[in-house]
Amino acid sequence: MRLRPNVRITGAERHQLAQLVADRYQAGEPIRTLALSLGRSYGFVHQLLEEAGVELRHRGGDNRKNVTTEPAASTGAEQ
Known part of the structure; x- marks a missing residue:
């Protein structure tokens, strides 16, 4: 779905678009991908998501390292 550039979207049309974007x-699509597919800016899509009441994901996903709570397995070569 590509929107006409420089056209203000208001009322019911904006509400429907916000629901579609939300x-x-x-479903996992990033804001930048949504913006490209709509032909609109990142900020426009971000604003629509806020209007729709969507809880935004943090940037970059999970940055924690894979930490194990178990001690390393013994190899039997210990003295």
Whole structure:
């Protein structure tokens, strides 16, 4: 779905677009990808998501290292 550039979207049309964008975002699509597919800016899509009440994901995903709580297995070569 590509929107006409420089056209203000208001009322019911904006509400429908916000719901569509929210559904796609919650399905895992990034904001930048949504913006490209709509032909709109990142900020426009971000604003639509806020209007739709969507909880935004943090940037970059999970950055924690894979930490194990178990001690390393013994090799039997210990003295």
